Ligand SMILES: Cc1cc2nc3c(=O)[nH]c(=O)nc-3n(C[C@H](O)[C@H](O)[C@H](O)COP(=O)(O)OP(=O)(O)OC[C@H]3O[C@@H](n4cnc5c(N)ncnc54)[C@H](O)[C@@H]3O)c2cc1C
């Protein structure tokens with residue numbers, strides 16, 4: 001442990017007989033030679049610290065446990081058995097499935113996943129958490145609950161007032177606040193590698209869970225926020241301790257702040273604040289996504305360094321985080337080199353080879369632009385739905401953007417053809433569009449690729465009926481299209497074919513053209529399959545449906561009727577293209593004709609104009625599910641945020657455990673994620689720029705303020721915290737009240753004894769027969785005569801006994817008072833009045849026994 005820690009601590013190292021090692025903390029001096037309060041406090045501090053270490057490791061054990069459970073479920077989940085009925089018809093295969101009975105375990109599994117989908121797929125609290133499924137919220141809630149509980153458990157809620165050495169009359173207030181501050185600090189350190197892991201493109205998390213790295217970005221953002229809050233609490237706690245609770249001031253605080261590890265603590269706090277503020281949506285919008293990314297990396301690296309120096313005892317967490325960061329970066333570099341290292345024909349050697357891409361720009365008719373980028377490069381295959389990170393060294397060598405190839409890969413070592421459609425936004429995509437426009441609408445440029453990333457989808461079992469509904473909005477087509485192609489290509493026997501429907505929703509009819517070659521290619525491949533076979537034509541017409549839904553109409557466009565837009569579209573598109581100077585190189589008539597042909601066929605592909613509204617996703621899904629007679633249903637989707645939200649709730653509402661259990665339905669499932677959800681954890685849709693910081697920001701701010709106010713209330717520079725004093729004040733009153741009540745009881749008992757003695761000596765007014773056992777009559781004892789009823793004059797005697805009694809009572813009261821335990825009625829400063837809080841007395845004047853009025 002560094003000398004700065006030694007110095008900072010309150011132990012007496014010079015007189016140490018021995019040292020006790022505590023992991024992550026300065027060694028403990030044994031035996032403790034400080035004053036008793038300080039020694040008790042040190043006991044508490046070391047106990048709290050040891051528990052903190054334990055809880056950080058339990059945190060990782062829990063994370064490991066959850067991952068292990070996930071992996072176990074992935075490995076051992078029941079799977080559909082291959083029936084080997086490839087030749088049977090679609091319905092026969094289903095009948096056979098129910099006859100042979102897929103195992104009960106499979107039914108339980110399906111019913112369970114249907115229930116999970118039903119409740120967990122929809123989004124909640126989107127204002128605070130954005131568009132993420134409830135599964136992610138459940139994980140976040142679990143993490144928050146763990147951190148909350150283990151930040152408070154095992155903290156010493158006591159106060160020690162200890163003398164300050166060499167400062168007579170000064171006292172330190174020592175509380176569990178130090179232990180609490182260290183606890184949240186230790187948990188923040190333990191969370192750091194998790195936060196890095198959640199942000200990595202090539203992380204073990206994706207490998208183990210099979211989820212794409214984009215699924216973890218939400219939790220990365222939230223662990224970052226949690227670390228920021230923990231760091232804030234840690235800093236606040238120690239500032240209060242060193243600036244207020246320890247004496248003498250300001251000497252203690254000045255000395256504390258001058259230490260190296262504290263300086264680095266302050267630097268780390270500033271850096272995490274910059275990280276937090278810099279990732280606020282409003283700031284990202286203002287500064288731009290690339291600026292955010294760059295500053296985020298640099299600040300994060302500096303933060304890790306500052307944390308390491310601040311508390312070397314816990315450097316293991318920081319080292320782990322740095323290793324994870326380095327692994328991620330290293331793998332990225334490896335992937336880049338693997339894709340781009342190859343034979344350089346021109347130089348006759350092996351070296352680094354960039355891919356050359358062709359770029360074309362399209363107007364979408366709404367003032368927006370779409371880019372189409374095509375390239376060929378020799379590298380390994382990828383799965384449908386996976387994406388690559390593209391870098392354009394001519395424009396920005398330091399930027400890499402995710403894009404999804406709309407094309408299917410071929411088996412290596414064939415050259416791979418990549419087709420990308422990109423919505424033009426404000427950064428690199430705009431610069432690409434400007435470049436293409438400046439070169440006449442088309443351009444070629446170098447591209448660097450890294451990838452593939454994401455889970456993608458792979459169809460391994462082609463023996464079973466599989467229904468797929470693929471819904472895409474705009475450029476989202478590049479995510480779903482290859483998956484449809486793959487399904488159509490892979491099913492071996494057409495009679496096994498389930499229902500395949502692709503719904504592509506576009507804004508304007510003109511939008512179809514940037515994906516025209518692919519749609520035409522799909523149509524052609526279906527036609528090639530069914531050629532000259534009437535049975536197949538009917539089968540495909542029944543089982544394969546491609547719908548293009550156009551949601552907006554250009555202003556000068558005549559209203560079209562019917563499902564297929566033919567000649568009006570041609571002229572419309574020609575008009576739109578005619579106005580667009582970037583289309584100089586496109587053969588206008590051929591685009592129009594090709595669109596006409598596409599619509600004219602009408603058997604597999606339908607183009608439908610909607611009147612300025614988009615379709616209801618739930619209705620599309622309902623209709624699809626109704627048409628599916630058997631087999632599993634996979635839903636893949638990608639498009640604008642609203643579409644993703646609708647799709648998730650639609651899929652969730654169709655997942656009913658009871659139906660699945662009865663075998664009536666398999667429950668639609670997301671075979672792939674709706675792509676927009678993982679687009680970016682900091683996704684900022686284009687907008688006015690006048691939006692607020694967001695609810696999350698204000699909630700954290702309010703929580704901090706409430707915490708601050710709460711803490712200020714709970715602490716003070718006086719002897720004990722305010723809340724403790726408040727509780728103590730109630731206790732004081734209670735003791736006082738108990739004392740008075742005891743005194744009253746005692747006085748009443750004494751009065752009774754006094755009366756008894758007094759009247760026992762009185763002569764009865766009449767003679768009677770003595771009872772042998774007067775107690776037998778108890779209450780109505782003949783001896784218990786009312787004072788003054790006797791025959792003799794007892795007044796003198798009474799006076800005598802009253803005096804005697806007063807004397808004895810006074811002496812006794814003095815005695816009791818000296819013992820200091822009980823207050824007696826003789827102490828009553830109200831002159832013999834009983835306190836008004838005694839309701840049975842009702843505030844009337846009563847004289848205590850032995851006192852005269
Ligand atoms: C897995 C995945 C696949 C995608 N596939 C496609 C696709 O096939 N076609 C398509 O048009 N778009 C796709 N996108 C979105 C695309 O990456 C962004 O639109 C693009 O990076 C915008 O670049 P820009 O510099 O012009 O954006 P800017 O105008 O600078 O930023 C606009 C928004 O784009 C997002 N963004 C910008 N840079 C990145 C980045 N490096 N990483 C992640 N998000 C970023 C941010 O949310 C940002 O707020 C995909 C996104 C993801 C996450």
Ligand SMILES: NC(=O)c1ccc[n+]([C@@H]2O[C@H](COP(=O)([O-])OP(=O)(O)OC[C@H]3O[C@@H](n4cnc5c(N)ncnc54)[C@H](OP(=O)(O)O)[C@@H]3O)[C@@H](O)[C@H]2O)c1
Pocket residue numbers: 387403404423472473474475476477478479505506507508550551552613614615616617638639640641642643644646675676679
């Ligand atoms: N991860 C990936 O693999 C991947 C790949 C490609 C694209 N993307 C992302 O997908 C998104 C596509 O954006 P875009 O600009 O290309 O699309 P867009 O043009 O804005 O929208 C396409 C169509 O979807 C319709 N639509 C919008 N909300 C809908 C809803 N709730 N229900 C039904 N239809 C709806 C729109 O109708 P209106 O006329 O009503 O607007 C429009 O016709 C982008 O965010 C992009 O980044 C992701």
